[in-house]
Amino acid sequence: MKLATYNVNGINGRLNVLLRWLEETRPDIVCLQELKTPSNKFPRKELERAGYGAIRQGQKSWNGVAILALGQEPLETRRGLPGDPEDTQSRYIEAIVDGIVVGCLYLPNGNPAPGPKFQYKLDWFTRLQAYAAELLELEVPVALVGDFNVMPTDLDVYKPERWIDDALFRPEVKAAYANLVAQGWKDAIRHLHPSERIYTFWAYFRNAYARDAGLRIDHFLLSPDLADMLTKAVVERHVRGWDHTSDHAPVWIELSDKSNKRRRNT
DNA sequence: ATGCCCTCGCCTCGAGGA
Numbered sequence: 001m002k003l004a005t006y007n008v009n010g011i012n013g014r015l016n017v018l019l020r021w022l023e024e025t026r027p028d029i030v031c032l033q034e035l036k037t038p039s040n041k042f043p044r045k046e047l048e049r050a051g052y053g054a055i056r057q058g059q060k061s062w063n064g065v066a067i068l069a070l071g072q073e074p075l076e077t078r079r080g081l082p083g084d085p086e087d088t089q090s091r092y093i094e095a096i097v098d099g100i101v102v103g104c105l106y107l108p109n110g111n112p113a114p115g116p117k118f119q120y121k122l123d124w125f126t127r128l129q130a131y132a133a134e135l136l137e138l139e140v141p142v143a144l145v146g147d148f149n150v151m152p153t154d155l156d157v158y159k160p161e162r163w164i165d166d167a168l169f170r171p172e173v174k175a176a177y178a179n180l181v182a183q184g185w186k187d188a189i190r191h192l193h194p195s196e197r198i199y200t201f202w203a204y205f206r207n208a209y210a211r212d213a214g215l216r217i218d219h220f221l222l223s224p225d226l227a228d229m230l231t232k233a234v235v236e237r238h239v240r241g242w243d244h245t246s247d248h249a250p251v252w253i254e255l256s257d258k259s260n261k262r263r264r265n266t
Numbered sequence: 267a268t269g270c271c272c273t274c275g276c277c278t279c280g281a282g283g284a
Binding site: 009010012013014034036037060061062109110111149163166167168201203204205206207208215217246247 | 269270271272273274275281282283284
């Protein structure tokens with residue numbers, strides 16, 4: 001089954017592109033970020049017509065996350081990241097689909113750094129670490145999926161030296177990501193492709209896509225049992241080349257029930 | 267050191283993005 005993430009950069013302005021990609025790829029589960037629309041303007045009917053049930057946490061103009069599931073309604077288990085009741089930004093939603101706990105997240109950008117926005121990013125990361133540790137303790141299949149706004153290593157940036165002071169690449173942020181992964185998560189794309197340059201985002205300006213001046217900032221973190229099921233990871237680069245497209249490409253991973261192998265091993 | 271380009275809002279420019 002295909003588990004996907006896509007930062008759409010405005011779901012209503014992007015609806016045709018999103019529907020075209022859904023029709024083409026037919027992912028089973030999709031985590032969306034940057035809806036940029038309040039929940040009551042979420043295009044539920046259009047997605048339903050395309051075969052998808054959906055839950056969403058919207059917000060006017062900014063942020064916003066959603067989970068789609070092919071042929072079913074995601075069972076919502078959480079809305080909003082715990083740890084700060086003052087935080088009103090729509091950046092986390094979670095559901096159970098096909099026995100998997102799927103946490104869809106849009107981590108703060110954090111620029112300019114340093115400053116209050118960067119501090120908010122670091123605080124959000126700390127809360128995510130605390131909550132992610134709780135999820136791992138449940139010992140159920142969990143995937144934390146979305147736009148983390150972090151390039152984990154030099155391999156994930158077209159020109160690392162240009163990004164040293166940026167909020168997506170500062171040492172504190174890379175360390176926060178590394179510490180999160182070290183809890184016991186697998187970075188799915190990196191796990192399958194340990195030394196390949198893979199990007200998921202290309203800026204609109206400076207002809208970034210044509211020059212392949214990209215960043216890898218959309219990630220799948222898998223709990224150990226899910227990591228065992230991982231067979232494939234694909235960045236749908238061509239979608240970034242479509243007209244009126246997002247600055248992110250959709251990304252998906254394939255999870256296969258290797259039950260025969262697992263049965264033999266246990 | 268900055269803008270590039272793009273989205274949204276109530277609006278033709280500003281804020282935010284990465």
